[in-house]
Amino acid sequence: MLEVALKALLREHREAEVDRADVRAYGEQPVELPDEWGDVASFLDAAGKL
Numbered sequence: 001m002l003e004v005a006l007k008a009l010l011r012e013h014r015e016a017e018v019d020r021a022d023v024r025a026y027g028e029q030p031v032e033l034p035d036e037w038g039d040v041a042s043f044l045d046a047a048g049k050l
Contacts, residue, residue, distance in 0.1 A: 031040045 029035075033039070
């Protein structure tokens with residue numbers, strides 16, 4: 001049972017670490033800014049017209 005609890009704790013810690021990295025990355029490069037691939041708003045607009 002201890003092993004299961006420790007694995008769950010480590011998994012939650014890793015998930016929180018990934019979430020913090022995502023927040024930091026989106027703060028540095030917001031989704032609405034266009035890049036070499038285009039911008040998310042245009043993509044979503046086009047995808048909605050399928």
